[in-house]
Amino acid sequence: MVKTARPRGRPPKDADPAPMEDVLQAALHSFATHGFNGVSVRTLNRELGVSHNLLHQRYGSKEGIWRTAVDWGFGQLTEKLSAADDESAPPLDRLRTFIRTFIHVSAEHPELLRLMNIEGGEPSDRLDYISERFIEPQMARFQQIWDELAKRGETKDVPQEVMYFMITSGGGAMFASRALTERLFTSRPLEPEHYAAYADQFTDLIMGALKD
Template sequence: MRTALSKRESGASRKPKRGEVSALDRDLVPERIRAAGKIATCPFVSCGDTDSRYALQTMSSPPPVARRRGRPKAGEAVDAGAILDAALRAFARHGFDGVSVATLNRELGVSHNLIHQRFGSKAELWRAAVDHGFGRMVRHMEGVFDPTISDPLEQLRLAIRSFIVFSAEHPELLALMDIEARQDTDRLAYIYETYMAPMYGGIGRLLEYLIAEGRIREVPLRTFHFLIAHGAIAPFTLVPLAEHFDARSPMKPRAIQEHAELIADLIIAGVRTDAGTQVEAHQENI
């Protein structure tokens, strides 16, 4: 049975409806998404400049917030993005129950009640951090598809490759899902209904089209998701284990690009039918 957030955790504020962006993070969600009142639908993400600043092993200690000497007063302006980045890493590493807001305040070097005054209860902080992190994914998702690529199968390859690169930049999103997906809770439902279901709507339609055209074999959307989201990008959240297999860091830009290219090629080769291969050969000869 789905475990509801306690009244104490959820506070008195209204729970956002399906597809609605939390009011606590509306300033961090794209303007046109906020205007629409819901998250845009688009499969996967585009890639950005790759680095390892979000590697999972750094999640235990949030980066310091630039400020003048001494603790800021509760009413002083503190960068919301820095607070939410730190909160997201903390929830991804320790889980909802394991995060102490008081400890987070101390690590950020802010007054003991600043986070509570800015975001409310811990449940509201969690939702704001999720909106912040997955909202960032939405902004990347908007530009993933290349209009110069006419072959839907190549668009699928591009989506897979781009998603892997983005996930290397933000491994805290997968780490959070690894924790939240273990139990059927309201928190899991919020992530799935607000972000995952809309995101996979487009990729699901693309898979259905390619299957109907005989380009790829039948691939359940669930299988496709777990192959990529909890398989291909696992080295970015399990860095120590990955380095037991290969001493080179999986978080290096070149390693990320090579990994993304290889995974995209392997998946496309695995799902492509003979008809799909013939279409590609024909296009290459044109």
């Protein structure tokens, strides 16, 4: 059998398309940095080193890329929150686990808070999509725990909106605002080996304030 000679030079870009996880991570980072309107499919293709029509072939449109990237990013968060929640545990333990898990994932994926800071500024179909698909189901889970603790009188009566922004924005800001953190405190707090300790410290602070 005569072997066909392999063409010289680099293979065409479509011959070795970028792995889906790399594509979605790059897309999520771009949308979280520049906003939906500030991102072009052409730029994403160039950053990934793929052909100019690969993303359109895979996802159909910029909106399709955005939704798939959001599903991938926020899906990881909700999966980890669900996996960590032991519904048979005491409510205080469940609350502690919920907060700690959220903070740890926020440290690993700061682009989620960056994206919410952009999308949360104005009403839009994209904000509705994230809220209805990811945020509101987790708020319902949190509220169930919170109501049980209130009924038992085990925590202070703190408005839901205060708790929401204290945990989501307060807990993740150090990682979402990386440049500011490095300027003020060096990059040491941002190193992955410190994520677990930070999540514990933040959770202890919140839990202590709620019970005092």
